[in-house]
Amino acid sequence: MWEHRCKVAVSGVGFSKVTRSAEIPLATHALEAVKGAVADSGLSISDIDGLATYPELPATGHAMVDGITIVSVNCMMAMLKLPNLAWHVQVETVNIGGAVQQAANALLAGVCKYAVVWRAMHNPKGTYQNLPGTHAAGATQFTAPYGFGGPGQGMAVAYTRWLERHNQSREKMATLAITQRRHTQMNPHAYFYGQPLTREDYLGSRMVAYPFCLYDCDIPVQGAVAIVLTTADRARDLKPRPAYIAGYGQRLAFEVAGRIGSLSSYMEGGRSSSSLTWERSGFSPKDVDVAQIYDGFSASVIYGLESYGFCKEGEALDFIQDGRMELDGELPLNTFGGSLGTGRIHGLWHIIEGALQASGRAGERQVKDVDVSFVGASAPIVQGTTFIFVREPY
Amino acid sequence: MLARMSDWSKVTRPIPVPNELSRPFWDAARQKVLALQRCQACKHFQHPPYATCVRCMGIDLKFEPVSGKGAIYAYTIMYHAGDKRFAAAIPYASIIVELDDAPGALLAGNLLEAPYTEAKVGRRVEVIFEPLNDDITLPQFRLARGA
Numbered sequence: 001m002w003e004h005r006c007k008v009a010v011s012g013v014g015f016s017k018v019t020r021s022a023e024i025p026l027a028t029h030a031l032e033a034v035k036g037a038v039a040d041s042g043l044s045i046s047d048i049d050g051l052a053t054y055p056e057l058p059a060t061g062h063a064m065v066d067g068i069t070i071v072s073v074n075c076m077m078a079m080l081k082l083p084n085l086a087w088h089v090q091v092e093t094v095n096i097g098g099a100v101q102q103a104a105n106a107l108l109a110g111v112c113k114y115a116v117v118w119r120a121m122h123n124p125k126g127t128y129q130n131l132p133g134t135h136a137a138g139a140t141q142f143t144a145p146y147g148f149g150g151p152g153q154g155m156a157v158a159y160t161r162w163l164e165r166h167n168q169s170r171e172k173m174a175t176l177a178i179t180q181r182r183h184t185q186m187n188p189h190a191y192f193y194g195q196p197l198t199r200e201d202y203l204g205s206r207m208v209a210y211p212f213c214l215y216d217c218d219i220p221v222q223g224a225v226a227i228v229l230t231t232a233d234r235a236r237d238l239k240p241r242p243a244y245i246a247g248y249g250q251r252l253a254f255e256v257a258g259r260i261g262s263l264s265s266y267m268e269g270g271r272s273s274s275s276l277t278w279e280r281s282g283f284s285p286k287d288v289d290v291a292q293i294y295d296g297f298s299a300s301v302i303y304g305l306e307s308y309g310f311c312k313e314g315e316a317l318d319f320i321q322d323g324r325m326e327l328d329g330e331l332p333l334n335t336f337g338g339s340l341g342t343g344r345i346h347g348l349w350h351i352i353e354g355a356l357q358a359s360g361r362a363g364e365r366q367v368k369d370v371d372v373s374f375v376g377a378s379a380p381i382v383q384g385t386t387f388i389f390v391r392e393p394y
Numbered sequence: 395m396l397a398r399m400s401d402w403s404k405v406t407r408p409i410p411v412p413n414e415l416s417r418p419f420w421d422a423a424r425q426k427v428l429a430l431q432r433c434q435a436c437k438h439f440q441h442p443p444y445a446t447c448v449r450c451m452g453i454d455l456k457f458e459p460v461s462g463k464g465a466i467y468a469y470t471i472m473y474h475a476g477d478k479r480f481a482a483a484i485p486y487a488s489i490i491v492e493l494d495d496a497p498g499a500l501l502a503g504n505l506l507e508a509p510y511t512e513a514k515v516g517r518r519v520e521v522i523f524e525p526l527n528d529d530i531t532l533p534q535f536r537l538a539r540g541a
């Protein structure tokens with residue numbers, strides 16, 4: 001087991017309003033979320049001395065404009081003018097989960113006391129994937145000429161392989177979409193709050209990239225979320241009950257850029273990240289009381305459930321049936337609605353919900369008697385990270 | 395679902411830009427030969443081409459012809475014009491092919507000369523060539539004929 005388990009905790013969490021597309025500069029959303037997380041902790045902005053983010057803009061073909069389409073560490077430093085700032089980082093390889101892990105490491109190393117991590121996501125007006133070019137260079141030379149234009153297709157091809165090799169049917173995914181949407185109705189920050197979804201809606205919806213229909217894809221939105229991390233000792237003196245990080249891991253496999261559609265590499269990414277997390281925390285899948293698994297595209301949840309070890313390969317769509325993923329089920333899943341409910345904010349919202357469930361702060365959607373809360377913060381191979389939060393240090 | 399052919403006639407495909415690593419692939423394709431990068435030390439084929447052998451760290455890599463026969467590893471059928479350049483062909487099948495000669499080296503393509511509904515995991519395909527201009531010819535796939 002990891003000697004540093006339960007020595008860092010998530011304290012406050014914060015949310016901006018989530019809108020369909022950009023009405024105000026993205027920095028405004030990020031600031032709202034960061035201020036919210038700091039206030040939730042009972043801290044002042046001037047207490048914050050560590051900053052971390054992953055600022056990538058997933059809408060391809062749009063300019064990265066700091067404060068407008070991305071919110072970098074530099075942008076946040078300029079806005080907050082932190083008098084005690086001591087440490088910051090902007091991660092590259094493992095998405096926003098990597099930023100959370102780096103902040104935890106900085107706290108463990110004693111180089112900062114209260115770190116803020118945010119994820120701000122821009123949705124440009126007009127076309128999300130802006131692909132007007134007449135040429136395809138770099139990694140896209142082997143994919144774009146065949147109409148592989150976005151990340152959804154990469155996930156979709158792995159999904160057809162999964163479905164047909166395991167003789168499964170995509171209709172079973174309706175359970176995931178409608179259960180998560182039901183959970184969304186208990187999360188007022190979510191984009192689809194107030195908008196239920198029925199099985200008939202799912203089964204009748206238009207196809208986007210077979211096997212993905214509209215409701216298998218998270219909706220691009222403009223918004224931000226943030227968390228405050230601190231050491232366990234300091235967290236106990238703050239207002240909210242802490243959610244202790246019992247262990248974490250990250251994807252250890254990478255594919256040659258431009259290679260797409262390899263289901264086996266998705267699985268390998270998830271296995272490597274979760275193995276580290278199980279070893280470090282000393283827990284196994286059967287100990288988990290509630291799970292958040294990244295669902296930018298619905299099939300990510302399949303690869304997560306199977307590669308993390310919650311069920312066997314080929315069984316994930318059966319596993320989620322019969323109420324098993326409901327709040328009172330065997331493995332309550334994506335209890336905040338997931339990205340399919342909140343809109344596309346990547347994995348930090350999954351981490352937030354994992355922490356809220358561990359600290360008993362999830363309100364109406366709180367799962368009973370949570371001791372061990374699991375998070376798969378991004379799709380297994382697409383920059384995957386995993387976490388376990390616990391209610392009590394052990 | 396009514397099986398029909400995708401209409402590629404109005405699609406202007408983005409033209410691949412060869413680089414230091416990929417130029418031999420595109421030079422071969424222009425001659426209607428499918429050639430993949432192969433490690434001369436461990437004989438592993440890999441695609442897309444890379445600076446080193448991702449299996450053994452070998453640096454002696456050469457392009458060698460492969461048969462162009464294989465099976466559909468995975469596929470998707472596009473119904474959404476996320477990429478406007480392909481709007482006219484919707485719905486169309488984008489496929490990933492695993493070649494018999496080069497297990498693990500996955501090639502992207504479209505399923506041509508067949509209704510898009512014919513795309514299925516495991517179905518046998520063979521390479522064909524689609525010239526885009528004088529310099530660039532695109533390897534593509536159709537259902538395998540004969541043995």
Ligand SMILES: [Zn+2]
Pocket residue numbers: 433434435436437438447448449450451452
């Ligand atoms: Zn080799």
